[in-house]
Amino acid sequence: MILDMLRIAVWGLSSDRSRLVKVLHDLGVVHLVQMDTTPKIQDSPSLKSLQKLRHAILGLIEALEWKDWESLTDDYLEKQREFIPDFSDGVLKALQGSLDEFNERLGKLKDRQMELKKQAEKLRRVLKIAHHFDSFWKAEKAKGHSIGFWWIYETNLSRLLNRLKSLRQEADSFAKSDAAFRYHVAKLSEGESVIALAGPEEWLSNVEKVMEEENAVRWTLPEEYAVGDFIASVKYMENLYKDIPKELSKIENELRETKDNWGPKLAAIYIFVEERLEEVVVEKTTKTEGYMFCLEGWIPEIELKRTILALKNHFGSRVLLMWRRPKETEWHKVPTALLNPPLFRPFERFLQLMPPLRYSGIDPTFLIGIFFPFFSGCMVGDVGYGAIIALIGYVIKKKAKSRLWADVGSIMLFVAFWSVVWGVLFGEYFGDIGKRLFHLEPMWLERSHVVMPIMIFAVAVGLGHVVLGLLLGFIQGVKSKKRHLWLEKLGNLFVLLALIGALVTLKGWLPKEIFVSWGVVLFVGVVLLIVGGGIGALAESIGSIGNILSYVRIAAIGLSSAILAAVATKFLDVLGMSIFGLFLALALHLLNFVLAIAGSSLHSARLHYVEFLGKFYEGGGKPYKPFSRRRFKKWKKH
Amino acid sequence: MEKALIALAAALAVGLPALATAYAQAKIGSSGAGTIAEKPETGGIIIILEAIPETMVILGFVVAIMLILQFA
Numbered sequence A: 001m002i003l004d005m006l007r008i009a010v011w012g013l014s015s016d017r018s019r020l021v022k023v024l025h026d027l028g029v030v031h032l033v034q035m036d037t038t039p040k041i042q043d044s045p046s047l048k049s050l051q052k053l054r055h056a057i058l059g060l061i062e063a064l065e066w067k068d069w070e071s072l073t074d075d076y077l078e079k080q081r082e083f084i085p086d087f088s089d090g091v092l093k094a095l096q097g098s099l100d101e102f103n104e105r106l107g108k109l110k111d112r113q114m115e116l117k118k119q120a121e122k123l124r125r126v127l128k129i130a131h132h133f134d135s136f137w138k139a140e141k142a143k144g145h146s147i148g149f150w151w152i153y154e155t156n157l158s159r160l161l162n163r164l165k166s167l168r169q170e171a172d173s174f175a176k177s178d179a180a181f182r183y184h185v186a187k188l189s190e191g192e193s194v195i196a197l198a199g200p201e202e203w204l205s206n207v208e209k210v211m212e213e214e215n216a217v218r219w220t221l222p223e224e225y226a227v228g229d230f231i232a233s234v235k236y237m238e239n240l241y242k243d244i245p246k247e248l249s250k251i252e253n254e255l256r257e258t259k260d261n262w263g264p265k266l267a268a269i270y271i272f273v274e275e276r277l278e279e280v281v282v283e284k285t286t287k288t289e290g291y292m293f294c295l296e297g298w299i300p301e302i303e304l305k306r307t308i309l310a311l312k313n314h315f316g317s318r319v320l321l322m323w324r325r326p327k328e329t330e331w332h333k334v335p336t337a338l339l340n341p342p343l344f345r346p347f348e349r350f351l352q353l354m355p356p357l358r359y360s361g362i363d364p365t366f367l368i369g370i371f372f373p374f375f376s377g378c379m380v381g382d383v384g385y386g387a388i389i390a391l392i393g394y395v396i397k398k399k400a401k402s403r404l405w406a407d408v409g410s411i412m413l414f415v416a417f418w419s420v421v422w423g424v425l426f427g428e429y430f431g432d433i434g435k436r437l438f439h440l441e442p443m444w445l446e447r448s449h450v451v452m453p454i455m456i457f458a459v460a461v462g463l464g465h466v467v468l469g470l471l472l473g474f475i476q477g478v479k480s481k482k483r484h485l486w487l488e489k490l491g492n493l494f495v496l497l498a499l500i501g502a503l504v505t506l507k508g509w510l511p512k513e514i515f516v517s518w519g520v521v522l523f524v525g526v527v528l529l530i531v532g533g534g535i536g537a538l539a540e541s542i543g544s545i546g547n548i549l550s551y552v553r554i555a556a557i558g559l560s561s562a563i564l565a566a567v568a569t570k571f572l573d574v575l576g577m578s579i580f581g582l583f584l585a586l587a588l589h590l591l592n593f594v595l596a597i598a599g600s601s602l603h604s605a606r607l608h609y610v611e612f613l614g615k616f617y618e619g620g621g622k623p624y625k626p627f628s629r630r631r632f633k634k635w636k637k638h
Numbered sequence B: 001m002e003k004a005l006i007a008l009a010a011a012l013a014v015g016l017p018a019l020a021t022a023y024a025q026a027k028i029g030s031s032g033a034g035t036i037a038e039k040p041e042t043g044g045i046i047i048i049l050e051a052i053p054e055t056m057v058i059l060g061f062v063v064a065i066m067l068i069l070q071f072a
Helices: A014-027 A045-064 A074-081 A089-132 A134-142 A154-166 A168-174 A201-213 A230-285 A301-318 A328-333 A345-353 A365-380 A383-399 A403-426 A433-438 A451-479 A483-507 A512-533 A536-550 A552-575 A579-615 B002-038 B040-051 B054-071
Strands: A005-013 A146-153 A182-187 A192-199 A287-289 A292-300 A319-324
Touching (some): A014 A230, A014 A301, A089 A134, A089 A182, A154 A192, A301 A319, A345 B040, A365 A383, A365 A579, A383 A403, A483 A536, A552 A579, B002 B054
Antiparallel strands (some): A005 A319, A182 A192
């Protein structure tokens, strides 16, 4: 149902402006009309400082990696609001100061965390190399040799080793004992290695030149970790590496605690700042005349009393509220507010795929709520499948974290209800399992065996649905005083009536004498069509017949679903009660179930969008967006 | 022979619209994927558009069923 709207104008004293905007914001029912953000408004210093604050808070929320917006309850927000009663310059300054301090503390923690991670990675890489040479270093040191390390390209390694071997004699001459020169190679990656050379100190200094020629670079332990000799440094690094995870987990705990404690608080402040920003923009765009200012907007008529009461309570006689009904000439400017029974509210989702409904239009939500699950359920038409859809719908509704999913769950419950009803009528319980095991017979027809009556029924339902659409289109035309529209719809109805009447007469269900009168009805219909919409309207009339025939899909998709379910059970006949047979039967049932859900909802939606709504739905309206506070959890109250 | 011809007619009644539907859905699908990449909020409309050509094959299926029931 589309709510009746009233145009209101609120006049108040300029000194009350801020408070009045706040009261209207709390009330949350006025759709303001004079919102324009001119550059002058954007330059306002209060707006700028609020925007700066908002960015700072958002930056902190992102730095904390806090995303749990859904956990903010109204109660929590109201409690937090007590700490920030307003956004005066003093409060803004204090907030900015606290946020800067918080940011600095958080930054220090994050920097330390990053530094530790980098250090751990560095130590891991150095230790990986150093551990290759532990025993080599100890053994060679025991012999009194000097040891040096070089980083080298893998491609140069064999040539280098050959050259070193040729220098062996020289090494031997320096050596006090035998086997003077030794080396050990550790592969770092595909193309890189580190080589350790051990030998007399004088020889090693001579080798430097060869190493340089082979593009080998001296490798030493990082300066900051060098304490004493190689082994002592390695030990020191191992200790450091062992301690890093402890410190990291301490920082992570601290960050987690900060996130848990401060995330919701910052989010609440962010919401308050956003709200305040909206208020400031409204304050700046009000019409000012002398000591007075004026706010204009639209409110649903049912909210008028509450609005008057709220303004009276806060401002007494210092506020003047004027209201009037919209004129026909301004219907296109009036925002459209919908109010449907809670049971049918989820079906308002279907309108989101259409252009916004006009204020003067007809809200189809209730009708979609009736027909969508009816058609969908008729296509599924199986008690077993219906029960599973109900279960899935219930779980989705219970676990839903957003209103969208809660609505999807509710719609599935509707579809499940009709699936069960149609399942009983068609005698289908997971295909023909009910019939085989419990001899459950259909209450109406077995659709896999009696095809034609189901098809005729589907077309008859389509006729009813399309005629209803045309009737609504006719009412819409009369209501909005669009002569061409109601003439066209009426002509369409006459043409359909004539065709059905002629068909029924030919079948012998009506006396043959009145056959000619159907010709007269057809003529009247065609005249109305041409007068209303010209020759083009005739094509639309033929389109309506096509629309009606399109409903045969309800029977066709239902039939294919019933046959697939029966085939699934047939696997057990052919393969017996084997694991393979059961697996195939279950797999086919699963496939059929998925197709039934997807196909039935898609085609049912299409029947509504293309065949039904096209007959009367008027888009191009403005959705009702009241000036209200942010409430992420508001939907859970329903 | 007569039954074979009826079966062939039924098969053609479903098969030809099925090919046409597949062709149309392929075109709509590829364009739709592009549209959704640009504007994800159009997803719902694209899915509905994707279902529109199915009318052809569904009506073909109905004709096939009628052929079989009337003549076979």
